[in-house]
Amino acid sequence: xxKKDFPKKILIHTGIILxxxxxxxxxxxxxxxxxxxxxxxxxxxxxxNEFTLESYKLAFERMNFSRSLLNSLILTxxxxxxxxxxxxxxxxxxxxxxxxxSKFLYLFFLSGLIVPGQMVIIPIVQMIKGLHIPSxxxxxxxxxxxxxxxxxxxxxxxxxxxxxxxxxxxxxxLDGAGLFRRFWIIVFxxxxxxxxxxxxxxxxxxWNDYFFNLIFISKSSQTPLPLAMLGFMGDKENPTQWNxxxxxxxxxxxxxxxxxxxxxxxxxxxxxxxAVKG
Amino acid sequence: xxxxxxxRSMYLFVLPALIFYLLFWIFPILKIFQxxxxxxxxxxxxxxxxxMDNYISLFKEGVLVNSIKNTLIYTAVFxxxxxxxxxxxxxxLNMNIAGKGVYRSVAYIPTLFSAIVVGFIWSxxxxxxxxxxxxxxxxxxxxxxDFNPLGVGTTALYAIVFVEIWKxxxxxxxxxxxxxxxxxxxxxxxxxxxxxxxxKLTRYVRIPLLAASITINVTLSVVNGLKAxxxxxxxxxxxxxxATNTLIFKIFKYAYNEQLFGKASALGVVAFTxxxxxxxxxxxxxxxxxxxL
Numbered sequence: 001x002x003k004k005d006f007p008k009k010i011l012i013h014t015g016i017i018l019x020x021x022x023x024x025x026x027x028x029x030x031x032x033x034x035x036x037x038x039x040x041x042x043x044x045x046x047x048x049n050e051f052t053l054e055s056y057k058l059a060f061e062r063m064n065f066s067r068s069l070l071n072s073l074i075l076t077x078x079x080x081x082x083x084x085x086x087x088x089x090x091x092x093x094x095x096x097x098x099x100x101x102s103k104f105l106y107l108f109f110l111s112g113l114i115v116p117g118q119m120v121i122i123p124i125v126q127m128i129k130g131l132h133i134p135s136x137x138x139x140x141x142x143x144x145x146x147x148x149x150x151x152x153x154x155x156x157x158x159x160x161x162x163x164x165x166x167x168x169x170x171x172x173x174l175d176g177a178g179l180f181r182r183f184w185i186i187v188f189x190x191x192x193x194x195x196x197x198x199x200x201x202x203x204x205x206x207w208n209d210y211f212f213n214l215i216f217i218s219k220s221s222q223t224p225l226p227l228a229m230l231g232f233m234g235d236k237e238n239p240t241q242w243n244x245x246x247x248x249x250x251x252x253x254x255x256x257x258x259x260x261x262x263x264x265x266x267x268x269x270x271x272x273x274x275a276v277k278g
Numbered sequence: 279x280x281x282x283x284x285x286r287s288m289y290l291f292v293l294p295a296l297i298f299y300l301l302f303w304i305f306p307i308l309k310i311f312q313x314x315x316x317x318x319x320x321x322x323x324x325x326x327x328x329x330m331d332n333y334i335s336l337f338k339e340g341v342l343v344n345s346i347k348n349t350l351i352y353t354a355v356f357x358x359x360x361x362x363x364x365x366x367x368x369x370x371l372n373m374n375i376a377g378k379g380v381y382r383s384v385a386y387i388p389t390l391f392s393a394i395v396v397g398f399i400w401s402x403x404x405x406x407x408x409x410x411x412x413x414x415x416x417x418x419x420x421x422x423x424d425f426n427p428l429g430v431g432t433t434a435l436y437a438i439v440f441v442e443i444w445k446x447x448x449x450x451x452x453x454x455x456x457x458x459x460x461x462x463x464x465x466x467x468x469x470x471x472x473x474x475x476x477x478k479l480t481r482y483v484r485i486p487l488l489a490a491s492i493t494i495n496v497t498l499s500v501v502n503g504l505k506a507x508x509x510x511x512x513x514x515x516x517x518x519x520x521a522t523n524t525l526i527f528k529i530f531k532y533a534y535n536e537q538l539f540g541k542a543s544a545l546g547v548v549a550f551t552x553x554x555x556x557x558x559x560x561x562x563x564x565x566x567x568x569x570x571l
Contacts, residue, residue: 012375019367020384023444026403027388029410045413090295093288105292112303114557116505118526119546122533123309124302126320146302149295179288208392211507226392233512236401239408246402249395256390264383271449272456 034059034246041240059248063228064220069255071137072224076207079144083152083202084195086145091156092183096166106157112150117143121215137222140212148202159194160187193269200263200270207256225252307550313543320539332544342548344520345528349552352439352524353503360443360450360499361492367447368454369480382455389448397512400441404428404513428514431521438509438522446502450495457491458484493564500560504553525549 021028029044036050038058059065094106121143128139164187172182210226217223229252235241260267314332318325336342371382388396403410406426415422427437461484469479485492510516510527523531526549532542 009375012370012373013377016370016381020381023447024384024387026399026410027391030399030402043413043417044410045417086294086298089291092291094292097286097288101289105296109295109299112299114501114504114553115303115307115550116507116526116553118505118507118530119310119549120303120306122529122539122542122546123306123313126323127302127306127309142298142302146298149299149303153295179285179291183291204390208394210392210394226394229392229394229398232398236398237405239405242402245398249391249398252395253391257387260383260386260390268382268386268452271452 030246030249033243034250036243038243039240040243044242055243055247056251058244059251062244063225063231063248063251064223065225065228065251067221068223068225068228071222072207072226072255075137075140075144075213075224076203078138079141079148079206080199080203082141082145083148084198087149087152087198088156088188088191088195089183090149090153091160092187094153095157095160095164106154109150109153113154117147117211121212125215135216135218137217137219139216140209143212143216144202144206144209148198148206152198152202155197156191156194159191163193164190196266197270200267204256225255228252310543310546310550313540314547315544316540318539318543319537320533321537325540328540332541333548336541336544336548341520341523341528341545345523345525345545346548346552348435348521348523349504349506349525349549351435352442352506353500355436355439356442356446356503356506357496357499359439360446361495363443364447364450364495365454365488365492367451368458369484371451372455372458382452385451386448388445391445393445393508394512396441396445397509400444400509401428401513404437429518431518434514434518434521438513441509441513442503442506446499450499453495454488454491457488461487489567493567496564497557497560501553501557504549504556525552 028047032047032049033044034055035048035052037052037054040050042049090105090109094102094109096102124143128135128142133139133142168186168190169182172186177185208226210230213224213227214230217227229248232241232245232248235245315327315329316325317328317331367385371378371385391399404427406412406429407423412422412425415425427433465483465487466479469483474482505526506524507526507530510522510524511530514522516523516527516531525545529542529545529549532538532545
């Protein structure tokens with residue numbers, strides 16, 4: 001780096017930092033307000049003029065945080081596990097067999113990406129009753145898995161085509177391994193990067209989704225985090241409730257922020273590889 | 279490769295996904311076509327077929343034109359500004375500067391928040407009198423007493439699109455950054471030796487080579503824009519008046535607030551048709567462009 005570059009660099013850094021502060025300003029204000037006591041009504045612009053966890057305590061109780069967190073974890077983990085198994089399997093023949101059938105299946109799944117879940121849901125509630133599937137806290141899993149099929153099988157198919165050589169399977173075939181074993185023992189472990197990508201992208205939207213939960217879950221003991229947040233809906237118009245509301249917002253976002261902090265690398269590459277492989 | 283290794287019985291592997299997909303995605307879509315010509319209300323299982331009445335009343339009440347218009351504006355603004363912002367940000371964060379990893383992470387943070395949390399926080403930002411923007415205006419001495427973007431019909435739609443853009447910048451930027459990293463360095467160096475300005479390098483080397491990422495981002499934004507639901511639901515409830523009624527939000531409202539499942543389905547059929555036509559045209563055009571570049 002030469003000396004004349006120095007002022008230019010300072011300028012660039014200042015520009016970026018200013019932009020990011022502006023971009024993050026709503027979150028910064030919300031964070032600062034959430035750290036005040038619930039009845040501190042001074043202007044939120046005085047950043048961090050109080051530090052207490054009282055609002056968090058209140059929000060924690062109101063959204064039944066530990067219960068909701070557990071519900072969210074259960075829903076997300078089960079759904080994502082199903083997505084990984086179901087879609088990696090479905091991608092295998094679509095990537096390996098070169099025929100019109102497999103091409104059709106690929107496009108058939110992919111086209112599902114454009115259909116909004118809010119539309120599909122109209123007949124589903126009736127259908128689920130018709131099929132005698134009980135409406136429990138696990139019912140949304142059906143929709144989470146279904147909604148994840150288009151993108152995940154698309155991603156897996158691209159990955160198998162590009163990075164899992166057929167020759168590896170040939171050896172196993174000669175050793176007498178059946179299709180099932182060949183897939184689970186040889187192919188599936190090689191899909192790890194794609195699996196990480198699927199876990200991150202699908203796990204994130206499933207974790208944050210409130211819509212399908214809203215439709216199927218009615219017991220308060222079964223609500224996951226985003227649905228518990230809906231209970232604060234009325235408070236967003238009411239300035240006296242904001243400190244608690246913001247505390248609830250951060251409680252709701254905290255698990256993903258922590259996960260992002262630890263697994264940053266995977267979040268970034270997971271998203272990117274999903275896009276580039278297409 | 280020996281064809282007996284890749285047997286047709288492999289298709290069995292598609293079955294679980296196919297069953298889920300047909301049962302909970304394709305079948306309901308067909309069902310919507312059936313409901314759309316009925317007076318089904320969601321409770322009474324006996325319903326009558328009433329022909330095109332649902333469609334006609336949607337059109338006569340102005341719902342059709344209004345919600346299509348809102349959805350198209352929402353999508354256009356989201357696609358255009360969302361991608362321009364994030365492309366610029368990606369170029370900046372792709373520069374060889376210290377701490378770019380930290381900057382990238384920070385830029386990504388809004389993406390982590392659930393739409394519902396984002397909706398709450400931005401409701402506060404836009405709040406008249408005591409909201410964030412009003413307070414800042416007051417603090418710098420501007421009278422912001424009639425600043426109320428969500429309460430005014432002409433601005434509400436743009437105000438909620440802005441929230442959508444804000445939430446999605448992180449994802450779009452990451453995808454553009456991934457695309458930028460696939461551009462071979464030699465190409466940029468060669469351009470520099472030939473005396474290209476950095477603008478020319480961007481315009482004639484980087485952007486054409488980003489075609490794949492641009493296709494992905496534009497397609498994803500169009501699809502998500504046409505599905506717009508979260509912020510009308512959380513922030514405006516479609517209002518004021520009908521200013522932020524998007525297609526999907528209106529469908530939801532018909533079905534769950536007014537128990538008009540038939541009408542909701544008719545609007546669903548319209549939405550479905552529009553989405554298919556627009557994404558179809560888009561994908562074909564972008565494919566052609568990508569090849570010719």
